[in-house]
Amino acid sequence: MIPPAVRARRTRWARTARWSGWLYVLPALLFYAVFVLRPLALTFQYSLYHWNGIGVARWAGLQNYVTVFTDSDLLRIIGNAFVLIVFFSFIPVGLGLLVATVVRRIAGGPFGTVVRTVLFLPQVIPLVAAGIAWSWLLSSTGLVNQVLRGVGLGGLARAWLGEFDTALPAVGVIGAWVLLGLCTILLVTGMSKIDPALYEAARIDGAGPVREFLAVTLPGLRQEIGVCLTVTVIAALASFDIVYISTGGGPGLQTTVPGLEIYRLAFAQRQVGLASALGVVLMALVLLCVLPIQRLTREDRG
Amino acid sequence: MKLSRREQLTGRLFLVALVLVTLLPFVSMLSAALQPRGSVPAGLAWPSDPQWGNFVDAFTVANMSALLRSSLLIVAGVVPVSVLVATMAGFGLGHLRVPGGRFVFLLFLLGLTLPFEAVITPIYYQVRDLGLLNTRWAIILPLIGLYMPFAVFWMRAHFVNVPQEIADAARVDGSTTWQLFWRVQVPLARPAIASLTILLFLWTWNQFLLAIVLVDDPGKRTMAGALGAFQGQWGTDQVLLCAGSLLILTPVLVVFLVFQRHFIKALLQGSVKG
Numbered sequence: 390m391i392p393p394a395v396r397a398r399r400t401r402w403a404r405t406a407r408w409s410g411w412l413y414v415l416p417a418l419l420f421y422a423v424f425v426l427r428p429l430a431l432t433f434q435y436s437l438y439h440w441n442g443i444g445v446a447r448w449a450g451l452q453n454y455v456t457v458f459t460d461s462d463l464l465r466i467i468g469n470a471f472v473l474i475v476f477f478s479f480i481p482v483g484l485g486l487l488v489a490t491v492v493r494r495i496a497g498g499p500f501g502t503v504v505r506t507v508l509f510l511p512q513v514i515p516l517v518a519a520g521i522a523w524s525w526l527l528s529s530t531g532l533v534n535q536v537l538r539g540v541g542l543g544g545l546a547r548a549w550l551g552e553f554d555t556a557l558p559a560v561g562v563i564g565a566w567v568l569l570g571l572c573t574i575l576l577v578t579g580m581s582k583i584d585p586a587l588y589e590a591a592r593i594d595g596a597g598p599v600r601e602f603l604a605v606t607l608p609g610l611r612q613e614i615g616v617c618l619t620v621t622v623i624a625a626l627a628s629f630d631i632v633y634i635s636t637g638g639g640p641g642l643q644t645t646v647p648g649l650e651i652y653r654l655a656f657a658q659r660q661v662g663l664a665s666a667l668g669v670v671l672m673a674l675v676l677l678c679v680l681p682i683q684r685l686t687r688e689d690r691g
Numbered sequence: 692m693k694l695s696r697r698e699q700l701t702g703r704l705f706l707v708a709l710v711l712v713t714l715l716p717f718v719s720m721l722s723a724a725l726q727p728r729g730s731v732p733a734g735l736a737w738p739s740d741p742q743w744g745n746f747v748d749a750f751t752v753a754n755m756s757a758l759l760r761s762s763l764l765i766v767a768g769v770v771p772v773s774v775l776v777a778t779m780a781g782f783g784l785g786h787l788r789v790p791g792g793r794f795v796f797l798l799f800l801l802g803l804t805l806p807f808e809a810v811i812t813p814i815y816y817q818v819r820d821l822g823l824l825n826t827r828w829a830i831i832l833p834l835i836g837l838y839m840p841f842a843v844f845w846m847r848a849h850f851v852n853v854p855q856e857i858a859d860a861a862r863v864d865g866s867t868t869w870q871l872f873w874r875v876q877v878p879l880a881r882p883a884i885a886s887l888t889i890l891l892f893l894w895t896w897n898q899f900l901l902a903i904v905l906v907d908d909p910g911k912r913t914m915a916g917a918l919g920a921f922q923g924q925w926g927t928d929q930v931l932l933c934a935g936s937l938l939i940l941t942p943v944l945v946v947f948l949v950f951q952r953h954f955i956k957a958l959l960q961g962s963v964k965g
Contacts (some may be wrong), residue, residue, distance in 0.1 A: 408789070410868070413780060413783030414779070414784060414795060415788065418780070420776060420836040421839040425810065433809055435812065488706075503710070509955055509958075510714075510944070511713065513893065514943060514959060515896070515897040515914060515943070517897075517899055517922070523716055525719060525932075525933060526715065530731065530732070530734065534734070559854075575959055575962060581730075594797065623806070627807070629899070633899075651812070652811070656815070658710055665813075668806075676804060
């Protein structure tokens with residue numbers, strides 16, 4: 390039993406606290422409203438006008454959106470972002486599953502710590518630095534070509550980031566390098582939460598490593614895989630830093646991604662309306678890709 | 692679980708190879724950075740006469756001390772305010788459960804997947820109208836706002852899980868809401884606050900887009916933004932570029948290696964909750 394005096398104090402306290410609680414929420418809300426919600430609303434507004442950022446804006450209706458969805462260059466640019474998903478998401482998650490399995494089985498003790506630390510390094514440094522390092526590695530005089538020539542495949546040597554066929558995959562490899570560590574470690578953590586009895590049962594049923602992986606590991610990691618996919622898909626669709634540094638979007642439009650195009654349209658070509666429409670579309674694409682992933686990977690767990 | 696010797700060995704070799712590939716870009720940059728100035732380095736080759744002096748040159752040319760100062764000022768402007776404001780909001784939404792809190796929380800969630808590129812244009816005009824372009828405030832203020840969805844989400848998740856009884860005990864002692872928050876809840880929230888601090892530090896230090904759009908002077912940018920300018924200026928001088936890049940990424944590497952365990956934990960939790 391709670392003494393009545395305490396209860397009375399608690400209710401009175403609770404009621405005033407609930408309303409005065411707004412004082413705690415307001416500062417955060419204020420920052421958010423001024424620097425996110427207002428710009429967000431303005432992005433929608435700009436996207437309905439033709440505006441060069443200086444003069445008078447002309448009403449455009451949905452024309453900018455029509456341009457985004459019909460202009461072949463802009464469609465290519467959006468397509469590039471989806472190609473990057475293969476490299477930023479599928480490769481790190483797929484390879485990460487393999488690496489995580491090995492790490493969990495083998496790498497205990499100090500060796501495991503070193504592996505984890507090193508794999509995590511790319512996640513910590515600025516993406517700009519990753520871009521510079523890989524631009525050098527993939528340049529015509531860089532290490533990749535040196536190795537190719539060394540093993541007698543000199544014919545394959547090229548400026549990987551500069552040629553039409555290889556530029557986008559090369560950018561993708563940089564992203565894969567950055568994101569592999571994060572995915573691996575997330576998956577290792579997830580694996581350690583799987584009940585060992587399940588593995589025991591699979592062994593007794595005579596399941597080999599592959600069956601065991603498909604029947605026990607993969608379902609047990611559903612949520613972690615969902616997290617990896619969410620983070621990496623956003624990184625792919627909203628990529629900017631790596632592309633800006635390593636290729637500047639070239640050659641041609643070969644590696645231009647929506648983020649870079651927004652930057653160019655808004656600040657170099659002064660087509661603020663079109664840039665904003667592309668921004669809205671990018672935002673929608675991210676949601677369209679991320680929400681189904683969330684649904685697929687969370688449904689069992691409420 | 693018993694593993695055959697061979698399985699052990701292949702597994703280890705695989706991991707060692709992976710570690711080497713991960714380190715390769717750093718090693719290759721180091722090898723280029725140690726070549727004589729003005730030479731055109733080729734691939735990975737340990738120089739016969741390593742030019743450690745290149746780092747001194749890069750330090751002077753890049754004006755590293757000014758860059759460090761600038762990045763630190765920006766971090767000092769962004770991180771403490773963001774953490775404090777988000778902790779308060781998390782407390783209000785997660786513990787006090789203010790009326791209408793659910794709606795506000797959903798409003799914050801809306802921003803969780805927002806690509807910065809989608810709002811950078813209006814932010815530019817807004818910052819310009821505030822007369823803050825080319826000052827560090829141009830990076831600091833918008834970043835605080837942009838971090839709010841994640842930070843509030845993060846701190847609310849913590850406060851939702853704090854048992855109500857703890858607050859009840861404090862109330863019986865007659866403490867005010869502020870005392871409850873500051874003396875009881877904040878100390879309890881220390882691990883969540885520490886992780887958030889690490890994440891925001893890292894994201895601020897590495898922020899690139901805002902820096903290049905809103906500030907022209909590299910000396911007033913974040914480290915990542917300054918590195919972008921450095922590449923623009925010295926992109927053709929591979930030796931100096933590599934030396935400068937390594938210098939610029941050293942501080943964050945050192946901080947990472949020192950706080951390694953916290954970092955990994957924070958980043959993992961950060962992505963799971965985000």
